[in-house]
Amino acid sequence: MDGNDIIEWLNEGVDQWVSGQSVDCVILGYGNHTLYILAMKWKGIESWTLPGGFIFKDESMDQAATRVLKDRTGLDFPFLKQFHTFGNHDRRDEAQVDRELAVLGITNSKVVSWFKQRFITTGYIALVNIEDCELQQDPMSDDIAWHPVENLPSMLFDHKEIIDTALQQIKIQINYLPVGLSLLPEKFTMKDFQKLYECISQVELDRANFQKKILKLGITERLEKQMGGGAHKAPYLYKFDEQKYQELLDKGIGFMS
Amino acid sequence: MDGNDIIEWLNEGVDQWVSGQSVDCVILGYGNHTLYILAMKWKGIESWTLPGGFIFKDESMDQAATRVLKDRTGLDFPFLKQFHTFGNHDRRDEAQVDRELAVLGITNSKVVSWFKQRFITTGYIALVNIEDCELQQDPMSDDIAWHPVENLPSMLFDHKEIIDTALQQIKIQINYLPVGLSLLPEKFTMKDFQKLYECISQVELDRANFQKKILKLGITERLEKQMGGGAHKAPYLYKFDEQKYQELLDKGIGFMS
DSSP: OOHHHHHHHHHHHTTTEEEEEEEEEEEEEEETTEEEEEEEEETTOOSBBOSEEEEETTSOHHHHHHHHHHHHHSOOOSOEEEEEEEOOTTOSOHHHHHHHHHHHTOOOHHHHHHHHSOOEEEEEEEEEEGGGOOOOOOTTEEEEEEEEGGGOOOBSTTHHHHHHHHHHHHHHTGGGSOHHHHHSOSSBOHHHHHHHHHHHHOOOOOHHHHHHHHHHHTOEEEEEEOSSSOTTTOOEEEEEOHHHHHHHHHHOOTTOO | OOHHHHHHHHHHHTTTEEEEEEEEEEEEEEETTEEEEEEEEETTOOSBBOSEEEEETTSOHHHHHHHHHHHHHSOOOSOEEEEEEEOOTTOSOHHHHHHHHHHHTOOOHHHHHHHHSOOEEEEEEEEEEGGGOOOOOOTTEEEEEEEEGGGOOOBSTTHHHHHHHHHHHHHHTGGGSOHHHHHSOSSBOHHHHHHHHHHHHOOOOOHHHHHHHHHHHTOEEEEEEOSSSOTTTOOEEEEEOHHHHHHHHHHOOTTOO
């Protein structure tokens, strides 16, 4: 697939998509005690962008987000949640829109005016352990990769602001999101869980207090000790009781304070 | 103003507004230890609706929400925050749209097709003490009134769902929203503050623990004792240190757990 396929895709799409609305997904990945964001490059476009796309006239915005993410990454995300809509009239830099159109060689006046109109975009977050992900690059893209939150590349339009808003919302809603369930590997230590919470909330937590509160929730099941090191020092591994974890999320995991 | 003015307003507006997008506001009012929602009736329309409207092509969505709310209620709301966008393709009942058009006597085919198109709406919340509000009814409406959250009337389209989502979001984000500052009167007792938190979170709180945590935050200033009753029993009144309260909101008031 090359630039012509993007043109083809747009030519066909403009009559089928809702006008002036898009979805963009902030996929928060976790691995090696580090938070990552998934970004891609459309064919021929230099900037990194969030995986995103448009909404068919006969599908809901939530359905569009699920479909678009599957198209861009090859993956199904069990947890995908809307967090904010970006509605500034000047959120897309006009000169950048023109450059993109030129790079892609789009000249069809209908597509040009569709592309240049005012767009709002609704942001969705997904949470995933990066070791569980086998990314499949979209044929319409040149690259797809995880970028550490602490060291993001230059992003298209207001996509950096979309990421910042997502991270702020994940922090605010941490006790109502399946962060442990979605981001940790199947087996983990209490220290792993604590580090994840610290990464997201940007707050240092007391070890004993954290462990006490988690155990009290009854959402974890203790397994064998972690391999390696002296047996007397090795910490226990745990796994989640998924059903209990999900049940607790409805009223909020009130253990951060 | 009568039905003709609504027709006039729509005839002029359809060329100036962004297509297919609206804003709807959930104004959460508080008074007498009760939560209320503000709802209005458009002239000639039987159902109650949230105060809402459309977005001019040259204004941001946030600006539209502020302007629309001023138009519908006569009030400026210092705190107004987006909480969710409702993007189901079938969120507006088609038969109900047709009935509205008929009641309003709208026949201009441009307005009819504009009105019948798919609409997404972005919800905003405002928080206000109802004793601070002198509502001014919009000339295009028949009524505007506070309705107890526990006893809401039948609402247009998906407006009941919009209210439910707003209440859920306020509960989730309670420690990041100026609930005390916006909803309590200028002078209040600790019991007033606790009751407000209980109303919103639907969780019963321990009196001594709540008071201890609040005092530790340093956002309140103690005033005289409340008038009436025996002096030895009268509780102290408090007021907020607004600046400290606002500062704390950025990192979250971590006292609910």
